[in-house]
Amino acid sequence: MKFGILVNEGPYTHEASDSALQFTRAALAKGHEVTRVFFYHDGVNNGTRLGVPPQDDRNITREWSSLAKEHELDLVVCIAAAQRRGLLDADEAKRHGKDADNIAEGFRISGLGQLIEVAIQADRLMVFGD
Amino acid sequence: MSITKRLMYVNRRAPYGTIYALESLEVVLIGAAFEQDVSLAFVDDGVYQLVKGQNTTGIGVKNFSPAYAALGDYDVKKIYIEKESLDQRGLSMDDLQHLTWEDENEDYAEKESMHLVSREELADLLEEQDVVFSF
Numbered sequence: 001m002k003f004g005i006l007v008n009e010g011p012y013t014h015e016a017s018d019s020a021l022q023f024t025r026a027a028l029a030k031g032h033e034v035t036r037v038f039f040y041h042d043g044v045n046n047g048t049r050l051g052v053p054p055q056d057d058r059n060i061t062r063e064w065s066s067l068a069k070e071h072e073l074d075l076v077v078c079i080a081a082a083q084r085r086g087l088l089d090a091d092e093a094k095r096h097g098k099d100a101d102n103i104a105e106g107f108r109i110s111g112l113g114q115l116i117e118v119a120i121q122a123d124r125l126m127v128f129g130d
Numbered sequence: 131m132s133i134t135k136r137l138m139y140v141n142r143r144a145p146y147g148t149i150y151a152l153e154s155l156e157v158v159l160i161g162a163a164f165e166q167d168v169s170l171a172f173v174d175d176g177v178y179q180l181v182k183g184q185n186t187t188g189i190g191v192k193n194f195s196p197a198y199a200a201l202g203d204y205d206v207k208k209i210y211i212e213k214e215s216l217d218q219r220g221l222s223m224d225d226l227q228h229l230t231w232e233d234e235n236e237d238y239a240e241k242e243s244m245h246l247v248s249r250e251e252l253a254d255l256l257e258e259q260d261v262v263f264s265f
Contacts, residue, residue: 006263041153080156112160119261120135120164127264 002033004122006115008129010042011060012053017046020128021063028071036074036118037064039107041129044082047075049104061104068106075107076114135260136167141176142264145195146186151179152194154265159197162204169208169259170201171252177215180226195227202231202243209243212252 005024009016024034039046046061053059068075077087083096089109093101103109119125139158145151158170172180179195186193201209209229216222229243247255256262 008265040157041149081153112157113163115157116137116161116164116166119137119263120133120166125261125263127262129264 001027001124002035002122003027004035004115004118004125005037006125006127006129007037007039007043007046008041008127010045011051013042014130016128016130017043017060018058020126021060021067023126023128024073025067028067034071034073035122036076036114038115038118039075039077040081040112040115042085043129044077044085044087047077047082047087047104047107048102050102065104065106073106077103077107077109078115079109079111082109134165134167136169136258137161137261137263138169138171138256138259140171140173140256140262140264141179142174143179144175145179145181145184146189146191150265151176154263155194155197157263157265158201158206159204162206165205168206169210169255170206171210171212171255173212173215173252175215175219177211177219177221177226180211180229181221182225182227198227198229201229205231207231207241207243208245210245210247210252210255212249213246214249216246 005020007017007020011017027034046064051061064075067073088098088101089103090101092109139154141154143150184193184195223246230240231243232238233241
């Protein structure tokens with residue numbers, strides 16, 4: 001089965017991101033396809049590489065990045081939601097005259113069309129949030 | 131993209147207090163370009179999103195409620211409001227914006243977008259969907 005994943009909450013405050021990560025991992029392990037993971041609302045904060053959680057805790061962003069690398073996952077952060085919350089890649093930082101970017105490896109910034117597209121293409125869209 | 135799917139956006143939260151309502155509307159407006167079979171449902175505190183005469187001056191947040199009136203122009207013509215949610219909040223359809231769409235096949239006649247449905251009817255509608263966005 002082809003899954004699309006929508007993550008609507010940020011890391012640590014809310015378990016949605018952990019659940020999405022675990023679901024994605026389990027689906028891939030069962031041989032399913034995960035067409036795209038889309039991060040929206042505070043979910044975009046999963047894509048910052050500047051988080052430094054305590055060493056005895058999980059690093060959710062790093063886990064997404066390594067899962068993406070291993071399975072060539074498409075991790076997409078909504079551009080409009082990201083701009084509001086200060087999540088930038090190098091191009092966005094330059095475009096808005098910001099002095100830094102913070103997007104983590106394996107994530108890319110794109111538009112909401114990417115969410116609708118995966119909702120249409122996938123067999124199931126799984127929404128993780130409140 | 132030639133596939134047409136049934137997409138329902140379920141709006142469950144008050145318009146202010148959290149950003150979900152505004153960002154849900156942004157998805158609906160962008161998603162309209164994909165020409166799918168789209169409907170919106172307003173349930174629980176989500177019914178407050180459509181209340182007429184919103185004034186956000188006191189909280190310093192942009193009042194985005196006028197944007198709902200544009201949904202018809204985006205070909206979003208099916209808007210379901212759950213009756214039980216209205217009743218529980220002492221609201222009626224008269225308290226809500228009246229959303230319509232223009233039928234270009236009938237000389238742009240103005241047609242009703244708003245449909246009052248029971249909880250049971252909404253459950254049936256949800257059952258019919260291919261994709262449910264829950265905000």
